[in-house]
Amino acid sequence: MTAAAAPSMPGLTIEQGLRAAGVGRFQYRLFIVFGLVWMADAMQVLAIGFTAPSIAATFGIPVPTALQTGTAFFTGMLAGAFAFGRLADRIGRRPVLLIAVLIDAACGVASAFAPDFQWLLALRLLTGIGVGGTLPVDYTLMAEFLPAARRGRWLVLLESFWAVGTVALAVLALAAAPWGSDAWRLIFFVTGLPALVGVVCRLFIPESPLFLNGSGRSAEARAVLQRVARANGAEVVIGRLQPQPMARASVRALFAGGLRRRSVCLFAAWGLISVAYYGVFVYLPVRLAGEGFGFMRGQVFLIVLALVQLPGFALAAWGVERWGRKPTLIGFLLLSAAGCGLYSLGRAPALVVGSTLLMSFALLGTWGALYAFTPEVYPTRLRASGMGTAGATARLGGLFAPAIVAPVMATHFTLALALLSSFLVAAAVAIGCVDIESRNRALD
Numbered sequence: 001m002t003a004a005a006a007p008s009m010p011g012l013t014i015e016q017g018l019r020a021a022g023v024g025r026f027q028y029r030l031f032i033v034f035g036l037v038w039m040a041d042a043m044q045v046l047a048i049g050f051t052a053p054s055i056a057a058t059f060g061i062p063v064p065t066a067l068q069t070g071t072a073f074f075t076g077m078l079a080g081a082f083a084f085g086r087l088a089d090r091i092g093r094r095p096v097l098l099i100a101v102l103i104d105a106a107c108g109v110a111s112a113f114a115p116d117f118q119w120l121l122a123l124r125l126l127t128g129i130g131v132g133g134t135l136p137v138d139y140t141l142m143a144e145f146l147p148a149a150r151r152g153r154w155l156v157l158l159e160s161f162w163a164v165g166t167v168a169l170a171v172l173a174l175a176a177a178p179w180g181s182d183a184w185r186l187i188f189f190v191t192g193l194p195a196l197v198g199v200v201c202r203l204f205i206p207e208s209p210l211f212l213n214g215s216g217r218s219a220e221a222r223a224v225l226q227r228v229a230r231a232n233g234a235e236v237v238i239g240r241l242q243p244q245p246m247a248r249a250s251v252r253a254l255f256a257g258g259l260r261r262r263s264v265c266l267f268a269a270w271g272l273i274s275v276a277y278y279g280v281f282v283y284l285p286v287r288l289a290g291e292g293f294g295f296m297r298g299q300v301f302l303i304v305l306a307l308v309q310l311p312g313f314a315l316a317a318w319g320v321e322r323w324g325r326k327p328t329l330i331g332f333l334l335l336s337a338a339g340c341g342l343y344s345l346g347r348a349p350a351l352v353v354g355s356t357l358l359m360s361f362a363l364l365g366t367w368g369a370l371y372a373f374t375p376e377v378y379p380t381r382l383r384a385s386g387m388g389t390a391g392a393t394a395r396l397g398g399l400f401a402p403a404i405v406a407p408v409m410a411t412h413f414t415l416a417l418a419l420l421s422s423f424l425v426a427a428a429v430a431i432g433c434v435d436i437e438s439r440n441r442a443l444d
Contacts, residue, residue, distance in 0.1 A: 015442035017225040018147040024232030033201040035161035040194035042165025057181035076128020078395035084133030085388015094207040104130030108192030112185040136387035143375040144208040152320035155372035160313035166306035170299040214246035246381040272427040274397025279405040305360040312365035325373040333428035336362040337421040376438035
């Protein structure tokens with residue numbers, strides 16, 4: 001066969017080059033590699049509650065003290081998301097990708113061998129830095145290897161690996177139970193392994209063509225696009241690319257000019273959704289467990305919750321392409337707010353379980369659409385910074401959730417539900433105020 005004529009024309013944009021290279025084996029490999037580490041990250045985050053009792057038994061400390069490993073982990077995630085996001089916009093996606101996942105894997109596995117509690121806190125902080133750093137770079141790089149028509153669906157489905165990690169952790173926690181006070185060691189060791197595999201796999205991932213072209217390395221960007229086309233079996237010749245130089249920008253640029261409104265609205269939504277998420281899936285089960293619904297904190301119910309998340313991700317993946325990013329996000333947020341309100345109608349087991357399943361479906365669909373939307377609204381010079389700042393804002397929400405939600409949940413249940421619902425409605429309003437819809441929009 002002969003090479004197609006159109007793609008060999010000079011002056012291609014990166015979007016035209018991506019469309020010519022096609023979507024196929026290259027993106028599937030990228031999807032699996034990133035998904036593997038995202039699964040591991042989900043296991044690391046959710047392991048906090050499962051490991052605290054055995055950590056307390058090992059070091060002879062109270063369970064609340066053992067939960068400081070979670071605080072250290074979230075603090076690390078906050079710092080890692082912001083710092084690595086900025087770094088990825090300065091030196092490139094690929095080197096930062098490798099550094100973040102190496103820290104994630106090495107410190108995650110090393111946590112299993114911590115000789116004392118202070119060492120464990122330090123290693124969980126470092127693991128959190130690595131996990132937080134993978135977030136902005138993974139989604140930024142995945143977005144920059146996909147043409148506009150396919151990007152939203154793929155980014156939502158990448159988030160579905162969170163559900164896979166949830167199921168894997170629940171099974172792991174059951175398997176670790178016979179280890180007694182050493183259960184946390186097995187859990188931390190196994191949760192670090194997928195990231196360790198990811199280190200090796202990521203050595204073969206090239207730099208983003210958008211970043212290369214914007215950095216004045218158009219020939220390298222063209223070579224990467226040709227590699228993508230070859231991997232996908234597309235018999236095309238990628239022609240000369242249009243230079244698209246990008247100026248260096250400080251983080252303040254996220255809040256300047258035309259980006260100010262979208263950044264403020266988006267980051268507000270990330271923070272509000274995060275507080276609501278931890279309120280629903282951490283503090284609400286604690287309250288309900290004290291009222292006879294102890295099964296909600298068990299591994300089997302966690303598996304059920306994760307399985308319900310999968311159709312939520314599927315609907316979000318369809319919705320972001322069919323209806324658009326903003327309408328899909330707003331719809332899932334309002335559904336989440338309604339589901340939260342259902343708890344106030346009574347304590348019938350069917351109502352409590354049904355409300356929880358609805359919340360799992362709707363809130364995780366929300367996260368999927370949010371992860372697809374956010375990297376698309378920023379220019380290449382600030383894309384990873386925007387994702388990193390959004391991730392850091394979400395971690396702030398997680399850190400402040402105990403102070404905001406826990407006291408109200410413990411004393412005024414209905415008021416707590418109203419508070420969580422209002423956060424979700426406010427997040428929907430914030431998304432509605434974002435000044436751009438990114439469906440079918442080429443990245444710049």
